[in-house]
Amino acid sequence: MSIETKCECRHCGGHIKFEVENYQAGMVVECPHCGGKTALRLPLFFEYATHIRIAVFIVLFIVAAIAIQSHFKTLNEQFDRTAAQAQKGYGNMGKAMEDAKKKAAEATADLAEWNKKLSGATNETIIPQSSTNH
Numbered sequence: 026m027s028i029e030t031k032c033e034c035r036h037c038g039g040h041i042k043f044e045v046e047n048y049q050a051g052m053v054v055e056c057p058h059c060g061g062k063t064a065l066r067l068p069l070f071f072e073y074a075t076h077i078r079i080a081v082f083i084v085l086f087i088v089a090a091i092a093i094q095s096h097f098k099t100l101n102e103q104f105d106r107t108a109a110q111a112q113k114g115y116g117n118m119g120k121a122m123e124d125a126k127k128k129a130a131e132a133t134a135d136l137a138e139w140n141k142k143l144s145g146a147t148n149e150t151i152i153p154q155s156s157t158n159h
């Protein structure tokens with residue numbers, strides 16, 4: 026999009042329209058009103074356009090920096106919450122493993138008990154056999 030502006034001819038004071046994009050400092054044109062050579066001049070707003078752009082850029086940069094910072098703060102908080110939940114989950118898992126170990130130990134004890142009983146029963150059956158060997 027081309028932006029049009031105008032300045033006054035230094036000879037006749039007539040308005041000369043020109044496009045801002047085509048403007049170069051010290052540009053001399055022929056006045057369409059009087060035909061005299063006159064230098065184009067940008068209005069003050071365009072003279073300071075670069076400064077305004079820089080100021081807007083700095084403001085946007087600060088706003089973006091604050092937004093990014095708060096975003097990272099939120100991310101950090103979420104990460105902390107997730108870590109706490111994971112820790113809780115591991116705690117529960119550890120407890121479940123402790124329970125499982127206890128149950129396994131109980132089952133092993135039961136098995137030992139049954140083994141003892143079984144071997145006792147076997148001994149009982151063996152005893153009559155050994156007594157017949159006498």
Ligand SMILES: [Zn+2]
Pocket residue numbers: 034035036037038039056057058059060061
């Ligand atoms: Zn003129």
